Amino acid sequence: MVEHMKWWGWGRESVSFSPADKPALAPFIRKHIGLDVTRPPAQAPAFADLDIADPILPDALRDALTAAVGAEHVHTETLERVVHAYGKSLRDLVRVRGGDLGRLPDAVVYPGGEDEVRAVLTAAIDADAVVIPFGGGTNISGSLEAPRGEIRPVLSVDLGRLDRVLDIDTDARLARIQAGALGPDLEAQLNALGWTLGHFPDSFSHSTLGGWIATRSSGMQSDKYGDIADITKAVRVVTPAGVLATRAVPSQSTGPSVREMILGSEGRxxxxxxxxxxxxxxxxxxxxxxxxxxxxxxxxxxxREIAESEAAPSVTRVADPGETRFSLATSKKGSAVTALVSRGLKQYLARVKHFDLERMCLSFIGFEGSSGHVRTQRKLVGDIVKRHGGVCVGTGPGQLYDQKKFDTPYIRDFLLGQGALADVSETATSWSQLASLYTGVVARAHKTFDEIGVQGWIMAHLSHSYHSGACLYFTFAFASPVTLDGLERYDAVKSAIQQGFIDLGGTLSHHHAVGLEHAPWLADDISPAGVSLVAALFDGIDPGHNLNPGKIIPSVVPGPAAD
Incomplete structure (x- = not known):
């Protein structure tokens, strides 16, 4: 059995977010977006009320899929099809809650190994069907939906049965892992043998190794372990031309990197x-x-100074004043952060350190290794922090960060139920442009809030530091009807932020991929010539546009020849 998230929201059915034990949160939200979240939330729609079209699955294709994976692994049930129709972007959740299901997959196929994947892809191409690879379904960039109006059969190929760590080369410190392994499962298998991958994105609980690679994801400890592009040393990919296999060598000079072509390819x-x-x-x-x-x-x-120093922390994260106040507002009554603040920390910071409490910023910095290494790193970082007026407040907030780091998407679902649209956009830019990009994007968001007539909130944090720059991760929210019409306001804000990234020297996406959501800015990011290069690559390997068409670069689906 492959476990899936809620069809209408994030995560497990048994898990949800509540402000009941966070006394400062409801007043915070009321103040900043004018929304009363003490009301009972809107209920999730009833699945039985959805209008679900019948699948289009020709008998010959069904027979070929059954021969490939077995009848028990070919599913046309309505719930399976709805779960696999979208990812978990804000747009996805608003549409699915409104009954706008788009073009549902006609079948969901669960191959159990590479040979079965090959047989499924062969059957699909022979039938001129669309194939959309599916990992954990966490994508928030529109990378999983079929093109609306697609008349060919659509197959969602779920890799959930490919979930094992196959081998570990202890000398080379390399592990072979199947692409469908979820984050917690692969870490448990590695940990049992004394190893870790060290890749912990926000979606860790529900996302897979293959999904990370297909979208070029980053994890919370990327400062030490690298992004998935650094972590991935070789891939095996079933393509229309056969199985693409690269070698896990330390470095090579063999023309353009085929491994790099797969990173971020989103199933294309x-x-x-x-x-x-x-x-x-x-x-x-x-x-x-x-x-x-x-x-x-x-x-x-x-x-910036930590990044250019001899210090090597595993996490460098700092919230702007807005996100700092939000983090404090989400603290549970009696939690480590609440206790720290209530025991006079604010008074100390204001009176002794002369902090303006409305401008202060909360940071988390992580250290890993031997006791001696950690001690040395803490000293190096501590000296830098002091030079910039910072104050260490111990491990309490860090423990809270560890506990809450995978819970943020549940807050978005809670706000949807209360009548607010909340989402994220992230970018990366150089240290020299980081501050001006931040200021410019915040200003553009507030200007757009005014233009569309809403009371909006935007906050950000820095994470994923590099030699030359860092990632900035923005979160924004405003009260709005959770309807298809409400998405027009969302588009205005999201577009203003994304265009700000491009205009102010950032990339359109640091780790959330391109999909459909970010494709309009691709030529501005990689140049029109770059788009042509990528399009030629996609067309060369997939001339029939059977592989996840329309993602990254819009596809023109081949039609019947004119008479």
Whole structure:
């Protein structure tokens, strides 16, 4: 059995977000977006009320799929088809809650190995069907939906049965892992043998190795372990031309990198079945410390100095003043953060350190390794933090961060139920442009809030530091009807932020992929010549546009020849 998330929202049916034990949250939301979240939330729609079209699955294709994977692994039930129709973007959730299901897959297929994946792809291409690879379904960029109006059969190929760590080369510190392995499952298998991948994106609980590779994801500890592009050393991919297999060598000079072509390809080049990834021994010690900085500008300078120093933390994350206040507002009564603040920290910061409490910024910095290494790293980072007016507040906030780091998407679902649209956009830029990009994007968002007549909120944090720059991750929210019409307001805000990234020197996406949501800005990011290059690659491997058409670069689906 492959476990899936709610068809109408994020995560497990048994898990949801509640403000009941967070006394400061409801007043915070009322103040900043004018919404009363103490009301009972809107109920999820009843599945039985959905208008679900019958599948279009020719007998010959059904027979070929059954021969490939077995009848028990070919599903045309309505719930399976709806679960696999969308990812979990805000747009996806608004549409599915409104009964706008788009073009549902006609069948969901669960291959059990690479040979079965090959047989499924062969059957699909022979039948001129559309194939959309599916990992955990967490994508928020529109990478999983079929083109509306698609008249060919649509297959969702769920890799959930390919979930094993196959082999570990302990000398090379490389592991072969099947692409459908979920984050918790692959970490459990590695940890049992003393290893870790070290890749922990926000979607970790419900996303897969293949999905990470297909979207070029980043994890919370990327400062130490690298992004998935750094972690992935070789891939196996079933393509229309056969099985693409690269070698797990330290470096090579063999023309354009085929491995890199697969990274971020979103299923346009084939179905990833396996990857060889670098792994690390489970660290002897792991700790995350909390710090407060007096201002955002000082915090950014400290993060830059840490990145260019000899310090090597596993996590460098700092919230702007808005996100800091939001984080404090989401603290549970009696939690570590609440206790710290209530025991006089605010008074100390204001009176002794001369902080303006409305401008202070909360930071989390993580350290891993031997006890001696961690001690040395803490000293290096501590000295830098002090130079920029920062104050260490110990492990309490870090423990809270560890506990809450995978819960954020549940807050978005809660707000949808209360009548608010909340979403994220992230980018990366150089240290020299980071502050101006931040200021410009925030200003554009507020200008758009005014133009569409809403009381809106935008906040951000820095994460994923690099030698030359860092990622900025923005979150925005405003009260709005959770309807298809409400998405027009959402589009205005989202577009203003995305265009701000491009105009102010950032990339359109640091780790959320392109899909459909970000495709309008691709030529501005990689140049029109770059778009032509990528389009030629897609057309060359998939001339019939059978592989997840329309993602990254819009496809023109071949039609019948004119008479």
């Amino acid at each position: 080049l084939g179905i990833i079945t396996e990857a060889t990834v670098q792994v690390h021994r489970v660290p002897e010690e792991r700790t995350i410390l909390g710090y407060f900085f007096p201002t955002w500008d000082e915090a950014l300078l400290a993060m």
